[in-house]
Amino acid sequence: MSVTYNPKTIEKKWQGIWETEKAFRAGDDYSKPKFYALVEFPYPSGQGLHVGHPRPYTALDIIARKRRMQGYNVLYPMGWDAFGLPTENYAIKNHIHPKEVTKRNVANFKSQLQNLGYSFDWDREINTTDPNYYKWTQWIFLKLFEKGLAYKSEMPINWCTSCKVGLANEEVVNGKCERCNSEVVHKVKSQWMLKITEYADKLINDLDEVDYIDRVKVSQKNWIGRSEGAEVDFKLAGREDSLRVYTTRPDTLFGATYMVISPEHPMIDKYKEEINNFDAIVEYRDLAAKKSDFERTELVKEKTGVCVKGITAINPANGKEIPIWISDYVLMTYGTGAIMAVPAHDERDWEFAKKFDLPIIEVVAGGDVQEAAFTDTATGKLVNSDFLNGMEVKDAKVKMIEWLGEKGIGKKKVNFKLRDWVFSRQRYWGEPIPLVHCDCCGYVPIPESELPLQLPEVETYEPTDNGESPLAHMTDWLNTPCPKCGKPAKRETDTMPQWAGSSWYFLRYIDPTNTEAFASKEALDYWMPVDWYNGGMEHTTLHLLYSRFWHKFLYDQGLVSTKEPYQKRTSHGMILGENGEKMSKSRGNVVNPDDIVDEFGADTLRTYEMFIGAFELSAAWSQEGVKGCRRFLDRIWKLQDMIVDGEEYSKELETKMHQTIKKVSGDFENLKFNTAIAAMMSLVNDFYKAGKVTRGEFKTLLILMNPVASHMTEELWEMMNYGGRLYETTWPKWDEEKTVxxxxxxxxxxxxxxxxxxxxxxxxxxxxxxxxxxxxxxxxxxxxxxxxxxxxxxxxxxxxxxxx
The missing domain is CATH 3.10.20.590 (Ubiquitin-like (UB roll))
Structure with missing residues (x-):
C-alpha cells in the first residue's frame, strides 16, 4: 500500500528542487525555437492574491510547461506593477514610506505565487518602482518628448474640494471622493499628454496582423472609434467667429435646427458681456463640473440644458439663424466641444428638442433613418434639402462635403473617439518626469547620463493645497540649473501615471539587467513578439492600447523589430463568489487562495481553477468543486497500487490512451482546460474499471497531468523511477490511426x-x-x-x- 498523499510535504519539496535547479529559467540558446508566454503582472496590494489571480496564471503555466516538454526555449516571467494610488494612500494614512509598503506587499505576493508552483523565471523578475527599471521608462518618455509626442495641455481633472488633490477616475464614486466622501468638481490643470491619436489608424489597421480573440479586437476598435465625416463651421450671427463641429452625417445639415456646446466651451467666457443669462449658464456649468464624464454622457437619461441668450448661429446650408444651447452631454474633451443637432434623425437630439420645444425637420425619408441615421449603415433619400433632394444618403454625403469645400466652410475629416493620453499625476508615488522648466528655454530634457531621475525622500506624501505634487515642496530637489543654458530652473513635479511602467514591461523581461539599453537588439530580435498574452478584458482598452502605442513608437524609431508587441491575446472570465456575485469584502464572499492551499494543496487549487468552467466565461466558486478535484488527485495517487509491468499500453486501453493524448493536447492549446481535465478523469475511471494500469499508461497520464498538478505528478514520477525529472521529459504524441x-x-x-x-x-x-x-x-x-x-x-x- 502506497504512502498517503500529503500535498504540504510534496509541494514544498518540489518548489525547493525547482528553485535549486533553476528548472524554468529561459535559456540563452537562440538557435532553439522560442515561446514567450505572458500574463499581466499584478499590482501588489496589501490584500495579497485572491482566487481570481491563479486562473490566468495557471492557464499560461500549463501552456508554458507543455511547450518546454515540446522542446521550446520558454520565457514565462513575472514582475510587479508597483507604482500607484492605493499604495500612496495607504502610506499617507499609516505614515509609512510607499517604498516600504511596496516591498512588503511584493514579498507577500511572491511567496503566494511560489506556493502555487508556477514555472516563472524568477531570475527575470522586474519591479516598476526599481530605479534601474524606471530609468528606461523615463528614457522612452524623453524619446516621445523629442519627437513631439509628449506635450503640455490644459485639461480638466477631478478635484476633491476637501483633500485639495486631483483624483483618478476610479477614486470618484457618485461624484464624491472615495477617501473622504467630499464633493468632487472639475478643475482645469496643465497636464502632460501623450499623442496616442497620432497612432490611431495604425492601432486599428494592424489588428489584422495579430491573433486576438474577436471581442478584444472589437473592444479596441470601438474605443478608438474611427469615423469619416466632415468638419463644418457655423458662423455666429453678426460676428466673425464660428463654431466648428464634426459630423459623420453632413448630408443632414439642412435638418440642423439648433446647436449644443459644452458648458466649458471658451465661447461662453469670451462673449459673457453679450450673453443675457450668463448667471444661469455659470450656475449650470458649476453643476456639470460635479459630474464625471461617464455620468454626463452615459448615465444621464433626462436631458438638461440652458439656452445661450444673446448669441445665435447660422446654419451654413440654408442661412437660417438657429439657437445655441449648453448641455452637459457635450464634452469639451471630445471633438470640438460643439455639435449640430438634427432632432429628426438622432434619438438624443430628438429627446432634447422635444423637452425644449425646438424645431424638428425631416431630411431623410424612407430606409432606416432613426436608429442608424448617424452610422455608416443609414439609408434613405434626402428631402427638404435643396440640392440634395432625391439623393441616396451615401451620395448626399459626398455631394455635401464637396459643396462645403467649394464654399470654404468645411472639409472632409476623419475623426476618432480616442483621446490623447493624460500622462501626469500630481502625486509622489510615480516615476518622476525627467524634464526641467526654464524661463528662457521652456521645457528641457535632463541629460540621459543623469537617468534615472530618482524620487527624493520626503517627510510627507500629502498633496499641496493648490493641487501640486508633494515634490513641489522639495526645494533642494526642485531647483536645478537648466541643462541647456545653465540658468536657474525647476524640475517638473508631476509624476507619471501607473500605466507608464506597464506600457513596455514585456520588453524588459527579455533582458532585465541590461544597463546600456532597455534590452539588447539580439534578445529583442529573438524573443519578440510575445507569442501568447493573456489578460483581463478590463485592460483591453487602456493598458493594451497604451502598450501597443509605445511599442509602435519604438518600432518607428528602429528600437524594436516587430510592429506589434503581442502576437496572440486571450482573456479569461472572472471567478465569482459562491453566491454568483463579484467577490468583495463587503459581500463577505472573498476566498483566500492561501486557505485553499493550506487545506487541500496547491495542485488541488490549480486543478479546480482550470476545471471550474469554460476559461473565457465567469464562473462561481464552489467549495464542493474544490473537494471533488482533491478526490480526483487522490485517485491518481492511489493508482500506483494498481500498476503492472509493461512500458506499453494495454490492448484494452490503447485506443483510449491515444484519444486522451490528442484530446488533452488540443484542449490545452484552445484554453479548454475543463474538458481536458474531464478527459483525464475519464481515463482514470477506465483504469479503475480495468483494475490495473501499466507503467507505460501511468507514465503518460503523469505527463499529461503535470502542467496542471505539477507537484504531485513530479513526486509520483520519482517514486516510479521513470528516470530524470518529469519537467524535462518529452510531451507524448498520439497515433491518429490508433485514436479510431x-x-x-x-x-x-x-x-x-x-x-x-x-x-x-x-x-x-x-x-x-x-x-x-x-x-x-x-x-x-x-x-x-x-x-x-x-x-x-x-x-x-x-x-x-x-x-x-
Missing part, C-alpha cells in the same frame, strides 16, 4: 425490436458477427421455437432477424 475505435457496438433486432447490443470489430465479417449474435441469451430466447425467415446485417450498425 477498432470495435463498435451494434444493436440486434428481432422483428424490429432491439433485444441486445454486442461488440464487434469494425471490419468483422457477417459470419463471425452472426456467431456473436446467436450467442446472446436474449436473442436465443426471442427466436426459440420460431422459423428464421431472413437475416440482414447493416455493417457497423445493426443485425436484424425476421422470424415467424
Amino acid at each position: 475505435e477498432s470495435t463498435i457496438e451494434i444493436a440486434v433486432q428481432v422483428n424490429g425490436k432491439v433485444k441486445d447490443t454486442i461488440t464487434v470489430e469494425k471490419e468483422e465479417e457477417q459470419d463471425s458477427v452472426k456467431e456473436k449474435v446467436f450467442a446472446s441469451d436474449s436473442v436465443k430466447a426471442a427466436v426459440e421455437g420460431k422459423n428464421i425467415v431472413k437475416e440482414i446485417y447493416v455493417k457497423g450498425r445493426i443485425y436484424n432477424i425476421v422470424v415467424k
Whole structure:
C-alpha cells in the first residue's frame, strides 16, 4: 500500500528542487525555437492574491510547461506593477514610506505565487518602482518628448474640494471622493499628454496582423472609434467667429435646427458681456463640473440644458439663424466641444428638442433613418434639402462635403473617439518626469547620463493645497540649473501615471539587467513578439492600447523589430463568489487562495481553477468543486497500487490512451482546460474499471497531468523511477490511426425490436458477427421455437432477424 498523499510535504519539496535547479529559467540558446508566454503582472496590494489571480496564471503555466516538454526555449516571467494610488494612500494614512509598503506587499505576493508552483523565471523578475527599471521608462518618455509626442495641455481633472488633490477616475464614486466622501468638481490643470491619436489608424489597421480573440479586437476598435465625416463651421450671427463641429452625417445639415456646446466651451467666457443669462449658464456649468464624464454622457437619461441668450448661429446650408444651447452631454474633451443637432434623425437630439420645444425637420425619408441615421449603415433619400433632394444618403454625403469645400466652410475629416493620453499625476508615488522648466528655454530634457531621475525622500506624501505634487515642496530637489543654458530652473513635479511602467514591461523581461539599453537588439530580435498574452478584458482598452502605442513608437524609431508587441491575446472570465456575485469584502464572499492551499494543496487549487468552467466565461466558486478535484488527485495517487509491468499500453486501453493524448493536447492549446481535465478523469475511471494500469499508461497520464498538478505528478514520477525529472521529459504524441475505435457496438433486432447490443470489430465479417449474435441469451430466447425467415446485417450498425 502506497504512502498517503500529503500535498504540504510534496509541494514544498518540489518548489525547493525547482528553485535549486533553476528548472524554468529561459535559456540563452537562440538557435532553439522560442515561446514567450505572458500574463499581466499584478499590482501588489496589501490584500495579497485572491482566487481570481491563479486562473490566468495557471492557464499560461500549463501552456508554458507543455511547450518546454515540446522542446521550446520558454520565457514565462513575472514582475510587479508597483507604482500607484492605493499604495500612496495607504502610506499617507499609516505614515509609512510607499517604498516600504511596496516591498512588503511584493514579498507577500511572491511567496503566494511560489506556493502555487508556477514555472516563472524568477531570475527575470522586474519591479516598476526599481530605479534601474524606471530609468528606461523615463528614457522612452524623453524619446516621445523629442519627437513631439509628449506635450503640455490644459485639461480638466477631478478635484476633491476637501483633500485639495486631483483624483483618478476610479477614486470618484457618485461624484464624491472615495477617501473622504467630499464633493468632487472639475478643475482645469496643465497636464502632460501623450499623442496616442497620432497612432490611431495604425492601432486599428494592424489588428489584422495579430491573433486576438474577436471581442478584444472589437473592444479596441470601438474605443478608438474611427469615423469619416466632415468638419463644418457655423458662423455666429453678426460676428466673425464660428463654431466648428464634426459630423459623420453632413448630408443632414439642412435638418440642423439648433446647436449644443459644452458648458466649458471658451465661447461662453469670451462673449459673457453679450450673453443675457450668463448667471444661469455659470450656475449650470458649476453643476456639470460635479459630474464625471461617464455620468454626463452615459448615465444621464433626462436631458438638461440652458439656452445661450444673446448669441445665435447660422446654419451654413440654408442661412437660417438657429439657437445655441449648453448641455452637459457635450464634452469639451471630445471633438470640438460643439455639435449640430438634427432632432429628426438622432434619438438624443430628438429627446432634447422635444423637452425644449425646438424645431424638428425631416431630411431623410424612407430606409432606416432613426436608429442608424448617424452610422455608416443609414439609408434613405434626402428631402427638404435643396440640392440634395432625391439623393441616396451615401451620395448626399459626398455631394455635401464637396459643396462645403467649394464654399470654404468645411472639409472632409476623419475623426476618432480616442483621446490623447493624460500622462501626469500630481502625486509622489510615480516615476518622476525627467524634464526641467526654464524661463528662457521652456521645457528641457535632463541629460540621459543623469537617468534615472530618482524620487527624493520626503517627510510627507500629502498633496499641496493648490493641487501640486508633494515634490513641489522639495526645494533642494526642485531647483536645478537648466541643462541647456545653465540658468536657474525647476524640475517638473508631476509624476507619471501607473500605466507608464506597464506600457513596455514585456520588453524588459527579455533582458532585465541590461544597463546600456532597455534590452539588447539580439534578445529583442529573438524573443519578440510575445507569442501568447493573456489578460483581463478590463485592460483591453487602456493598458493594451497604451502598450501597443509605445511599442509602435519604438518600432518607428528602429528600437524594436516587430510592429506589434503581442502576437496572440486571450482573456479569461472572472471567478465569482459562491453566491454568483463579484467577490468583495463587503459581500463577505472573498476566498483566500492561501486557505485553499493550506487545506487541500496547491495542485488541488490549480486543478479546480482550470476545471471550474469554460476559461473565457465567469464562473462561481464552489467549495464542493474544490473537494471533488482533491478526490480526483487522490485517485491518481492511489493508482500506483494498481500498476503492472509493461512500458506499453494495454490492448484494452490503447485506443483510449491515444484519444486522451490528442484530446488533452488540443484542449490545452484552445484554453479548454475543463474538458481536458474531464478527459483525464475519464481515463482514470477506465483504469479503475480495468483494475490495473501499466507503467507505460501511468507514465503518460503523469505527463499529461503535470502542467496542471505539477507537484504531485513530479513526486509520483520519482517514486516510479521513470528516470530524470518529469519537467524535462518529452510531451507524448498520439497515433491518429490508433485514436479510431477498432470495435463498435451494434444493436440486434428481432422483428424490429432491439433485444441486445454486442461488440464487434469494425471490419468483422457477417459470419463471425452472426456467431456473436446467436450467442446472446436474449436473442436465443426471442427466436426459440420460431422459423428464421431472413437475416440482414447493416455493417457497423445493426443485425436484424425476421422470424415467424
